[in-house]
Amino acid sequence: MAGARRQQEIFAATLAMVAERGYDGLTVEGVAERSGVNKTTIYRWWPSKAALLGDALVGAESLEFAIPDTGSLRGDLEALVLGVSELLTVSPAADVAVAALGAAVGSPELAAGTQRFFADRLAREAVVFERALIRGELADGVDPMAVVDLLAGAVWMRVVFRGLPLEADFAAEVVGTVLGGIGSR
Amino acid sequence: MAGARRQQEIFAATLAMVAERGYDGLTVEGVAERSGVNKTTIYRWWPSKAALLGDALVGAESLEFAIPDTGSLRGDLEALVLGVSELLTVSPAADVAVAALGAAVGSPELAAGTQRFFADRLAREAVVFERALIRGELADGVDPMAVVDLLAGAVWMRVVFRGLPLEADFAAEVVGTVLGGIGSR
Structure with a gap:
């Protein structure tokens, strides 16, 4: 699992992208760009954008x-x-x-x-x-x-x-x- | 507005297509094929697939x-x-x-x-x-x-x-x- 700080940055980028473009517009590539985390690193932790968004919904500070x-x-x-x-x-x-x-x-x-x-x-x-x-x-x-x-x-x-x-x-x-x-x- | 019978056939084709493929998979072309009604005829009554589905939700016999x-x-x-x-x-x-x-x-x-x-x-x-x-x-x-x-x-x-x-x-x-x-x- 990613470090807590970096994980929050990835979650924030994920949620921002969904808010702007909807789920269809969410891509791991886009999250990588916005968060400054390498795409292959994100894929190592989350196998798909659905898994990533699922974790972000439960874990992101902004949705607490x-x-x-x-x-x-x-x-x-x-x-x-x-x-x-x-x-x-x-x-x-x-x-x-x-x-x-x-x-x-x-x-x-x-x-x-x-x-x-x-x-x-x-x-x-x-x-x-x-x-x-x-x-x-x-x-x-x-x-x-x-x-x-x-x-x-x-x-x-x-x-x-x-x-x-x-x-x-x-x-x-x-x-x-x-x-x-x-x-x- | 289409005749009541033909309208029900168009609604049925619309709902069947949404059930099978989701809203993204719904096309007026597909509804035309399934219902046997010309595409331009459907467009004359409904300007978009959203308008067509909206009317089908309220008017289709199967959702009564x-x-x-x-x-x-x-x-x-x-x-x-x-x-x-x-x-x-x-x-x-x-x-x-x-x-x-x-x-x-x-x-x-x-x-x-x-x-x-x-x-x-x-x-x-x-x-x-x-x-x-x-x-x-x-x-x-x-x-x-x-x-x-x-x-x-x-x-x-x-x-x-x-x-x-x-x-x-x-x-x-x-x-x-x-x-x-x-x-x-």
């Missing part, structure tokens, strides 16, 4: 996200929704995320990388649900993956598929729905 | 879906989740949907078509929420778009981005979450 700890489940979930919203709407991270996830749909090799990206995030988000259980805020038997998929999926549907802007109260609305339910009382 | 009317909000929402699950997992519709939506992410022209696809579905789903309000099953002020985005987004996250199989109780789980909430009582 902080796990919220606001003191309440509601606050933590709203922060998670805002984090996904930023990931999908604020350049350049949004260009990377949207291009990579769109391309992963048609590329099994890249899909392995994006699946790791989501698994890695979920493993780190688990603590939000553990803390909520201890505080007595969460019903028994709730599956964190289902909650995360509902909330993150709603952002994706609204922003990417519907192409609509996120209203200011979007996070509060969807988190309120998931916390309290939509059934009449 | 029935609005459920099970007698309860829970039953209707579970049926909607199962419908999205089928759309994203059962060939050949799944190959079309996943390829088209993945490609729409990088193509503003195609995105206009997929946005119409989602707007058209939501307009037809509205009756599910109207009936639930009349039956007294739905809290006041619930936004149907938020509910649909949560549920459809969860299917998308689980199947496409995580690449995981849908468990048998997935629809019941996510609908139960959205109806009753995850907060402790």
Whole structure:
């Protein structure tokens, strides 16, 4: 594996190229040029551009996200929704995320990388649900993956598929729905 | 506009070609060959392959879906989740949907078509929420778009981005979450 510093330079070049040109425009040659690292050196560490992008999605400093700890489940979930919203709407991270996830749909090799990206995030988000259980805020038997998929999926549907802007109260609305339910009382 | 019968043949050829080759492999020439309709005739009705695919997504008989009317909000929402699950997992519709939506992410022209696809579905789903309000099953002020985005987004996250199989109780789980909430009582 490359040294940590050089690896971050390679990841940054990879993500910048995807953001500018999409996954189809990503080439190991281009990454080599931008990062100043020899092409054969990059190929020694990553056998393909899909493998390289997969590692960059999970490991790049620019895509890091902080796990919220606001003191309440509601606050933590709203922060998670805002984090996904930023990931999908604020350049350049949004260009990377949207291009990579769109391309992963048609590329099994890249899909392995994006699946790791989501698994890695979920493993780190688990603590939000553990803390909520201890505080007595969460019903028994709730599956964190289902909650995360509902909330993150709603952002994706609204922003990417519907192409609509996120209203200011979007996070509060969807988190309120998931916390309290939509059934009449 | 083409005659209804001929139009359906063109749509079917378009969707078959996308399912087999992805959006990049879709060509008006190929659609002309498969449907037996002259290429210049197709171009007279649709200025581009993006416009053609956009219309096919909304108008093709093979992508039609029935609005459920099970007698309860829970039953209707579970049926909607199962419908999205089928759309994203059962060939050949799944190959079309996943390829088209993945490609729409990088193509503003195609995105206009997929946005119409989602707007058209939501307009037809509205009756599910109207009936639930009349039956007294739905809290006041619930936004149907938020509910649909949560549920459809969860299917998308689980199947496409995580690449995981849908468990048998997935629809019941996510609908139960959205109806009753995850907060402790």
